[in-house]
Amino acid sequence: MTRLIFLGPPGAGKGTQAQILAEHLHIPHISTGDILRQAMKEQTPLGIKAQSYVDSGELVPDQLVQDLVEERLEQADAKSGWILDGFPRKVTQAAFLEELLQKTGQGGEKVVNLDAADDVVVARLLSRGRKDDTEEVIRRRLEIYRNDTAPLIDYYSDRQKLLTINGDQSQEEVTHELKETLG
Numbered sequence: 001m002t003r004l005i006f007l008g009p010p011g012a013g014k015g016t017q018a019q020i021l022a023e024h025l026h027i028p029h030i031s032t033g034d035i036l037r038q039a040m041k042e043q044t045p046l047g048i049k050a051q052s053y054v055d056s057g058e059l060v061p062d063q064l065v066q067d068l069v070e071e072r073l074e075q076a077d078a079k080s081g082w083i084l085d086g087f088p089r090k091v092t093q094a095a096f097l098e099e100l101l102q103k104t105g106q107g108g109e110k111v112v113n114l115d116a117a118d119d120v121v122v123a124r125l126l127s128r129g130r131k132d133d134t135e136e137v138i139r140r141r142l143e144i145y146r147n148d149t150a151p152l153i154d155y156y157s158d159r160q161k162l163l164t165i166n167g168d169q170s171q172e173e174v175t176h177e178l179k180e181t182l183g
């Protein structure tokens, strides 16, 4: 049973690695960013509420993402494990998740931290060209990452849940190291 949380700044490659590893392990890859973008595309009530935050690089209010994660983890395919990508993004969300997993008997989660330097991630994101990948919005997302999300590294380290993977290597090498550690 594999339950994994991917941490790292935007552009560190967590989405790509999470997707590859999820396929390898036959478990769902749950990306809150992907779910929000899909909801925005379909203009669902969630998408309409999230739009202005996502477009400006701000965090969507906790309640919205927490509800969507709770609902997603209740689905049948999540019973055999999962990889969470983009959640939690701050300590309040991590505390919520801890309680949710305890309540639903889904413990044993591990956290993978994939870091990369700011200039590397900015260059990567600018070449990706998503709507929220303008330089100004990218800088804001990085600032939020360093202020709100990076403290989760200590949070999970203190709880002995952190796995260290060297993110400063090629995509193939990171995938290989992840599979060696987890597969």
Ligand code: ADP
Pocket (backbone or CB within 6 Å): 009, 010, 011, 032, 033, 034, 036, 053, 054, 055, 057, 058, 059, 060, 061, 062, 065, 085, 086, 087, 088, 089, 093, 141
């Ligand atoms: P990236 O990792 O490249 O910044 P994501 O796809 O993970 O991109 O997230 C895109 C946007 O979706 C974020 O900038 C934020 O507005 C919103 N979002 C995603 N996950 C969360 C979350 N856990 N809490 C609040 N907002 C979130």
